Amino acid sequence: MKTLVICSGGLDSVSLAHKVAAEQELSGLLSFDYGQRHKKELDFAAACAARLKVLHQVIDINAIGRSLSGSALTDDLDVPDGHYAEETMRVTVVPNRNAIMLAIAFGVAASQKADAVATAVHGGDHFIYPDCRPGFIDAFQTMQLHALEGYADIRLYAPYVNISKADIVTDGVKHHTPFAETWSCYKGGERHCGRCGTCVERREAFHLAEIEDPTDYEDREYWREAIRNAGR
């Protein structure tokens, strides 16, 4: 099965790329430049493609992002510190982002005659992102079977959809994912900040998986406080 992996350069999607390379035929990595302030993650996607010896395509959807304002990932709102609690995460939502990126990825897969598109959506995102839930993934697959009927038969592969980020870390170890070569921090500074929602979630995932976290954080200890504040 020739599989195109949507890869942001983050821990989840780089782990997914290594998993697909180990278990199937990895046909390439696809990234999106949507004006994210943590654009350096794209360098980590490029490094992953070079490591796995496949093509890395970056699709510029900035023009779309400008039409979808109101998200801290792309505009001038401050990225909130703290755990991925509902209030702080709402501002990081770009409306319909996953549906848009997946639809484009299916178009690319069709033109490259790939058999599947892989996405690293995971269980930890369910409570706030509806477009990461199993119901969405199933409905998206059904929609695409209709959209490409008679032209292409492309599967949506989402192996992490029912597991946690800690489980992804465990899976990543199995497939020799070099975690230090992945980027999560929404602030996009020189080092991982250790304080934003995604840094806290990353740090916690390594802790729960009982795997040494090789990430270089500015604030390596804030995550415990953030999780305490989130009442967990």
Added chain:
Amino acid sequence: MKTLVICSGGLDSVSLAHKVAAEQELSGLLSFDYGQRHKKELDFAAACAARLKVLHQVIDINAIGRSLSGSALTDDLDVPDGHYAEETMRVTVVPNRNAIMLAIAFGVAASQKADAVATAVHGGDHFIYPDCRPGFIDAFQTMQLHALEGYADIRLYAPYVNISKADIVTDGVKHHTPFAETWSCYKGGERHCGRCGTCVERREAFHLAEIEDPTDYEDREYWREAIRNAGR
């Protein structure tokens, strides 16, 4: 119901904009620049928005189009003459184009707090474009209900999905659509060529609807021969 209309500037979508303006609340027109060679259609969408006094947004998806090669609408293949027969139409298919544009439109509608997205897909396109069929429209709506659950409840309005282009002409007359102010020709010349698949289909639709066709064609009579050749 505040409805965002996807409008290419063609006969179908301009008729749809006039229908929505008459029957609901038209919130704006959305067009896509995907590097189509008949880009002048976008001027007709802009004119429609000005006429109906709503905002016209053009989203540049050229970067996506470049990743989805193989279509005569965007690259250097010749646009075939003749009726919309299967062989000639296959080359005009951009893989997954409708799913991509609709997903973007739903993102725009969510950010603008619109209640619906309207698309002018119609029955005449079913036999070759799977992403214009009722099954696709229903599956797309279901997918979007999942994708935006808890954030927005946006309907997909496709009133032409089971009717012919001739029926759209009839409906357009009812809502005073100025047909001369719409563009169909894939060749994008000074006048409508009258020979490409979409010109032939347009000419035939007016004939079947028994409405005078106000379009200025270079070759006004070729359509009969094209339909005879298509064995209809």
